[in-house]
Amino acid sequence: MSDRIALTRLAVTTPHGVLAHEKREPQRFFVDITIECDVSRAGRSDDLDHTISYADVAQDAERILTQPPVDLIEHLAEQIAASVLRHVAAEAVEVTVHKPDAPAGVDFAGFGLAGPSVSVRREQHRPVVIALGANLGHRVRSLEAAVRALRRVEGLDLFEVSGLFETAPVGGPAQPDYLNAVAVGTTRLAPWTLLDRLHEIEAGRGRTREIRWGARTLDLDLIQLGDPAAGTDLRFATEELTLPHPRAAERAFVLAPWLDADPQAQLRVGRKVLPVAQLLRSADTTGIHVGPEWRPL
Numbered sequence: 001m002s003d004r005i006a007l008t009r010l011a012v013t014t015p016h017g018v019l020a021h022e023k024r025e026p027q028r029f030f031v032d033i034t035i036e037c038d039v040s041r042a043g044r045s046d047d048l049d050h051t052i053s054y055a056d057v058a059q060d061a062e063r064i065l066t067q068p069p070v071d072l073i074e075h076l077a078e079q080i081a082a083s084v085l086r087h088v089a090a091e092a093v094e095v096t097v098h099k100p101d102a103p104a105g106v107d108f109a110g111f112g113l114a115g116p117s118v119s120v121r122r123e124q125h126r127p128v129v130i131a132l133g134a135n136l137g138h139r140v141r142s143l144e145a146a147v148r149a150l151r152r153v154e155g156l157d158l159f160e161v162s163g164l165f166e167t168a169p170v171g172g173p174a175q176p177d178y179l180n181a182v183a184v185g186t187t188r189l190a191p192w193t194l195l196d197r198l199h200e201i202e203a204g205r206g207r208t209r210e211i212r213w214g215a216r217t218l219d220l221d222l223i224q225l226g227d228p229a230a231g232t233d234l235r236f237a238t239e240e241l242t243l244p245h246p247r248a249a250e251r252a253f254v255l256a257p258w259l260d261a262d263p264q265a266q267l268r269v270g271r272k273v274l275p276v277a278q279l280l281r282s283a284d285t286t287g288i289h290v291g292p293e294w295r296p297l
């Protein structure tokens with residue numbers, strides 16, 4: 001991601017350090033934070049909710065710097081990086097903590113900021129589940145092309161793709177049977193950025209949207225982002241994007257391939273987190289059959 005939000009030289013005078021007197025006597029710390037995040041949506045909408053407020057980031061960092069004394073600037077840098085990655089839109093962050101007056105038994109000189117500093121770069125790693133479907137054109141070829149395209153998305157790493165399932169259409173007008181699959185992996189992308197990439201891939205396979213739940217050359221849905229068992233799954237309901245996918249829990253055409261890709265999979269359903277295996281046992285599986293062989297990865 002080439003978009004960045006940077007905060008340069010946040011300055012705090014506070015006591016931290018390994019030496020006893022450093023824990024009593026405040027000294028200067030300077031922090032630089034560079035956040036990699038997609039700002040194109042906020043650039044279009046002019047809406048602060050579509051980006052990361054630099055004031056929130058700065059205040060979190062200042063709170064971390066003014067905590068009771070710690071030994072290491074590594075620890076401060078790590079904590080600040082973690083606080084930035086709690087923002088949904090943050091893809092990665094680089095944090096540098098400078099300690100220009102550090103007692104090191106030598107002189108530091110220079111025109112810029114002299115003395116020791118520590119830099120860390122940390123990336124978002126969110127589990128992601130993507131459902132694939134096709135019921136028009138050459139379905140296997142479309143789904144294979146979709147997996148190839150997903151693998152080329154920068155910031156998305158797929159590590160498992162299910163087998164193909166032949167499924168009767170659910171909802172919508174009369175239409176041909178679908179082939180469905182599910183891909184699981186991790187991503188550092190913000191959910192809206194990932195959804196944009198999915199729409200681009202759909203459009204590349206000639207996907208059009210005329211009738212709700214109508215036949216399509218390719219459908220890519222975001223089912224879940226984050227880990228519900230750890231409470232880190234993203235939850236929100238907007239027209240543009242609802243997570244987890246509101247209809248996934250009862251769709252055997254999603255649950256069956258998902259279980260195939262990840263037998264331990266879990267999905268948040270309301271306030272509960274349930275095994276996908278259990279949800280599939282309760283779902284209507286009529287019209288769901290193992291599909292043709294494929295080697296997507």
Ligand SMILES: Nc1ncnc2c1ncn2[C@@H]1O[C@H](COP(=O)(O)OP(=O)(O)OP(=O)(O)O)[C@@H](O)[C@H]1O
Nearest residue numbers: 209212213219221222223239240241242243245247
């Ligand atoms: N979790 C999600 N995954 C994909 N699209 C979503 C999601 N939540 C909301 N949407 C929005 O839904 C809109 C319609 O998507 P799409 O045409 O793929 O729906 P559909 O596949 O026909 O129906 P369904 O949403 O029931 O799977 C998209 O433009 C997208 O912005």
Ligand SMILES: Nc1nc2c(c(=O)[nH]1)N=C(CO)CN2
Nearest residue numbers: 133167168169170178213253
């Ligand atoms: N069998 C099947 N039915 C569907 C599917 C699908 O992928 N498979 N997708 C839908 C809208 O996303 C609606 N109905």
